[in-house]
Amino acid sequence: MTHAAASPHPFIVLRDGQALPPGLAAPVVAIGNFDGVHRGHRAVIGTAVDQARSLGRPALAVTFEPHPRAFFRPEEPIFRLTPEPMKLKRLAETGLDGAVVLTFDAGLAAKDAESFVADILVGRLGVSMVVAGYDFHFGKGRGGSPIFLREAGRRHGFAVEIVAPLLDEGAQVSSSVIRAALAQGRVEQAAHMLGAPWEVEAEVIHGDKRGRELGYPTANMRLDPAVTLAHGIYAVTVEINGVRHKGVASFGRRPTFDDGAPRLETFIFDFRGDLYGRVLPVAFHAYLRPELKFDSIEALIAQMNEDSARARAALD
Known part of the structure; x- marks a missing residue:
């Protein structure tokens, strides 16, 4: 072709x-x-x-x-x-x-x-x-x-x-196969079949501001409940005003805090600005780890530091 x-x-x-x-x-x-x-x-x-x-x-x-x-x-x-x-x-x-x-x-x-x-x-x-x-x-x-x-x-x-x-590689490229890959967190495989990283668009909403208190202010989004992306931590990029910014995102229920409805929370590296009410595209480049429950805030912050470093390395 x-x-x-x-x-x-x-x-x-x-x-x-x-x-x-x-x-x-x-x-x-x-x-x-x-x-x-x-x-x-x-x-x-x-x-x-x-x-x-x-x-x-x-x-x-x-x-x-x-x-x-x-x-x-x-x-x-x-x-x-x-x-x-x-x-x-x-x-x-x-x-x-x-x-x-x-x-x-x-x-x-x-x-x-x-x-x-x-x-x-x-x-x-x-x-x-x-x-x-x-x-x-x-x-x-x-x-x-x-x-x-x-x-x-x-x-x-x-x-x-x-x-x-x-x-x-002998396997048929189809929407159902891509959905199955995303449900298992295999975002690189999905990107290979899509021809580009899988991406969602959603409005940035007000969260509980907990990320800000932890030193990791996040852009919070609610995705369609039908989205069956594996819960976990991802290396992502976010497009803001036509510019792609690197970041690390958590998709899941926040087991350390509230086990609430699934939410996408994205920490955008080296960015400051008010994004509330903006509809932004988030592209998923690498799966870093599953969602975990931590016994202390200190352990969570240490893991977030490690996640950020791994996400930067994956995106570089």
């Missing part, structure tokens, strides 16, 4: 009912959930972008929100690697000209594969080509397979390219 240059045009996001502007007519589309926009997804997207450039067509992603699994199994919250804002941000970095976000609701869930092709891909988008992963299924009861898509393309007059799975 070649790496396409970024699109010279602004990235456009279209939602239900919004018509394609003239500049996006007859697009080549990459279609999928794209949670994580990992290297396997980028193989699909990169193929679409390359094909679009060679044909002189625009390149779009067609994706779904909320994640279909959240619609079908609302009682089982899904750990989203990239919630919608971050997913769109990642898609905009791939060279695509835009994204079409389809609301996954009862109406879309009830639409059979043939109607999806006829109404959305052909009727609304007027696609010239569709690129999908080898395991992409769509339509009511997942009736639309890659084989069905190829046959539908022949009938409706658009080209179809199916992209083989991306293997990494």
Whole structure:
């Protein structure tokens, strides 16, 4: 797969009912959930972008929100690697000209594969080509397979390219494998499959100010309860005003103090400033140790000193 240059045009996001502007007519589309926009997804997207450039067509992603699994199994919250804002941000970095976000609701869930092709891909988008992963299924009861898509393309007059799975040392790169790696604290493995360190975005909230008393003032964030990142201490970077700052973060329940709801607490090295109310991205680079309970404040501070030194070394 070649790496396409970024699109010279602004990235456009279209939602239900919004018509394609003239500049996006007859697009080549990459279609999928794209949670994580990992290297396997980028193989699909990169193929679409390359094909679009060679044909002189625009390149779009067609994706779904909320994640279909959240619609079908609302009682089982899904750990989203990239919630919608971050997913769109990642898609905009791939060279695509835009994204079409389809609301996954009862109406879309009830639409059979043939109607999806006829109404959305052909009727609304007027696609010239569709690129999908080898395991992409769509339509009511997942009736639309890659084989069905190829046959539908022949009938409706658009080209179809199916992209083989991306293997990494013999293992398939997939969102579920990345989620499993993060649940075990294997952030380096997750970063390798994602093509970049895994990142969260959340608002900095007021905490109990305990870190300040210990000499380690932290930026506190509550993450989505569905996030199943392993509790522990991590070497991280935090982007503030476009600048990446190094730091050390604890994700967990603070067993030395209160065993409360999981929270991300980040000590940003060599930084002073008021961050309350800011939404900041935190990227996870290395797992340092599991969360521990300490018998004394002195033991905790000594460990925090060691964690900071290890985090600096890992990030250097």
